[in-house]
Amino acid sequence: MQRYSIISLFRNAVTYHHHWREAWRSPDPKAAYDVIIIGGGGHGLASAYYLAKEHGIANVAVLEKGWIGGGNTGRNTTNVRSNYILEKNQRFYEFSLKLWEKLSADLNYNVMFSQRGVLITAHFDAQTQALLRRGNGMRVLGTDALLLNRAEVQRKVPALDFSATARFPITGAFLQPRAGVARHDAVAWGFARAADARGVDIIQNCEVTGIRVEHGRVIGVDTTRGHIAAGKVGIAVAGHTSHVAALAGLSLPIESHLLQAMVTEPIKPMLHVSLSFGAGHFYTSQTDKGELVMGGDLDGYNSYAQRGNLPMIEHVAAGAVTVMPCISRLRIMRHWAGIMDMTMDGSPIISKTPIEGLYLNGGWCYGGFKATPGSGWVFAYTIALDRPHELNAAFNLERFASGHTIDERGVGPYPALH
Numbered sequence: 001m002q003r004y005s006i007i008s009l010f011r012n013a014v015t016y017h018h019h020w021r022e023a024w025r026s027p028d029p030k031a032a033y034d035v036i037i038i039g040g041g042g043h044g045l046a047s048a049y050y051l052a053k054e055h056g057i058a059n060v061a062v063l064e065k066g067w068i069g070g071g072n073t074g075r076n077t078t079n080v081r082s083n084y085i086l087e088k089n090q091r092f093y094e095f096s097l098k099l100w101e102k103l104s105a106d107l108n109y110n111v112m113f114s115q116r117g118v119l120i121t122a123h124f125d126a127q128t129q130a131l132l133r134r135g136n137g138m139r140v141l142g143t144d145a146l147l148l149n150r151a152e153v154q155r156k157v158p159a160l161d162f163s164a165t166a167r168f169p170i171t172g173a174f175l176q177p178r179a180g181v182a183r184h185d186a187v188a189w190g191f192a193r194a195a196d197a198r199g200v201d202i203i204q205n206c207e208v209t210g211i212r213v214e215h216g217r218v219i220g221v222d223t224t225r226g227h228i229a230a231g232k233v234g235i236a237v238a239g240h241t242s243h244v245a246a247l248a249g250l251s252l253p254i255e256s257h258l259l260q261a262m263v264t265e266p267i268k269p270m271l272h273v274s275l276s277f278g279a280g281h282f283y284t285s286q287t288d289k290g291e292l293v294m295g296g297d298l299d300g301y302n303s304y305a306q307r308g309n310l311p312m313i314e315h316v317a318a319g320a321v322t323v324m325p326c327i328s329r330l331r332i333m334r335h336w337a338g339i340m341d342m343t344m345d346g347s348p349i350i351s352k353t354p355i356e357g358l359y360l361n362g363g364w365c366y367g368g369f370k371a372t373p374g375s376g377w378v379f380a381y382t383i384a385l386d387r388p389h390e391l392n393a394a395f396n397l398e399r400f401a402s403g404h405t406i407d408e409r410g411v412g413p414y415p416a417l418h
């Protein structure tokens with residue numbers, strides 16, 4: 001792998017940048033691999049990287065039906081945080097956050113992780129108490145969490161509505177200072193480049209159309225580029241999890257819903273945290289280009305459409321002008337959607353399956369970007385050793401049958417309410 005550094009930048013600058021090598025190869029698929037990962041999003045690529053790095057298993061292919069990062073990895077609003085209250089979630093996401101803190105150096109690729117803090121505004125006593133409880137739960141486990149009063153919030157985010165006529169007066173806020181945002185496609189590219197350098201084959205435009213199982217054991221996959229044999233197969237396809245698992249005859253407790261996002265025209269720096277409106281469905285952060293990236297709630301009905309619609313723009317814009325009226329004249333420039341793999345308890349599945357050699361990574365709901373390095377790390381562990389790591393032991397498939405669900409939001413089996 002060509003290392004990126006000030007010296008390589010200088011060398012290439014004097015030769016007019018004609019000699020940069022491709023960041024990763026585009027090999028033809030081999031007839032067989034030790035491990036095949038289906039899905040070239042952040043999770044699939046991270047899993048392949050950690051298989052090679054942590055377990056010395058480099059005879060691995062990542063099969064991606066489109067282009068890497070073209071699914072939810074390249075469509076999300078890039079929030080990275082670990083502000084969960086349930087211990088199993090908290091420990092897992094904090095592990096992931098710690099990997100994020102070293103990721104650019106580890107991958108030798110700048111994923112532009114910016115720890116600017118994630119702030120949730122508080123508007124009512126009951127909500128403040130709930131945020132306080134969440135923060136205390138985090139602090140007990142050693143994670144950073146702060147409760148800000150109104151004056152402190154005003155100093156941190158003066159653009160919010162602190163007027164006497166505010167529809168939802170701000171009483172305080174919850175802040176995780178180490179949380180932040182990262183450049184989403186750089187995460188896919190960084191993992192791809194680092195995995196490729198360790199020998200992993202990344203094969204784009206290769207859709208998996210069948211999973212072959214013999215005597216209860218996976219033996220390979222059928223693809224648009226032919227059959228490929230494999231000792232082990234990992235599924236990491238987010239919104240298409242139900243479809244791909246069905247190829248092996250599995251029926252999962254997952255529904256597919258759309259989550260939309262949009263960006264405004266660029267403006268000067270005015271928002272220095274990632275902000276969530278605590279009284280409605282709206283959250284935003286400002287990109288390095290100056291655009292405000294904004295999102296809201298799920299569409300609320302099942303869909304694979306993968307495109308935005310006008311009612312959601314109105315819904316998100318209503319939240320935006322309620323909490324930050326000063327942005328009401330901004331124009332929305334782009335708008336899109338991703339297909340969310342919603343589980344019935346809002347927590348992910350990183351698990352073995354009833355089929356030997358077949359592993360599942362999915363059910364990320366709308367929160368899987370922040371999990372990318374942690375998810376890849378524990379999924380690689382689970383595939384390599386054929387057993388879960390203690391960090392993902394609870395994220396198994398059986399929990400939905402045994403009743404050991406991990407219901408972070410306390411909303412039960414209703415994805416549309418998560």
Ligand SMILES: Cc1cc2nc3c(=O)[nH]c(=O)nc-3n(C[C@H](O)[C@H](O)[C@H](O)COP(=O)(O)OP(=O)(O)OC[C@H]3O[C@@H](n4cnc5c(N)ncnc54)[C@H](O)[C@@H]3O)c2cc1C
Nearest residue numbers: 039041042043065071072073076079208238338368369370
């Ligand atoms: C609008 C939006 C905002 C979000 N905001 C956040 C956020 O702020 N923070 C956060 O943590 N999370 C967020 N998320 C969620 C996050 O993006 C996802 O949970 C995460 O990116 C999932 O990564 P992945 O690698 O599992 O899936 P993906 O990136 O979707 O990758 C799966 C890949 O599998 C491929 N695939 C599917 N079927 C096949 C097949 N048959 N054969 C081969 N390949 C196949 C797809 O083409 C795709 O590239 C958001 C999502 C959306 C849509």
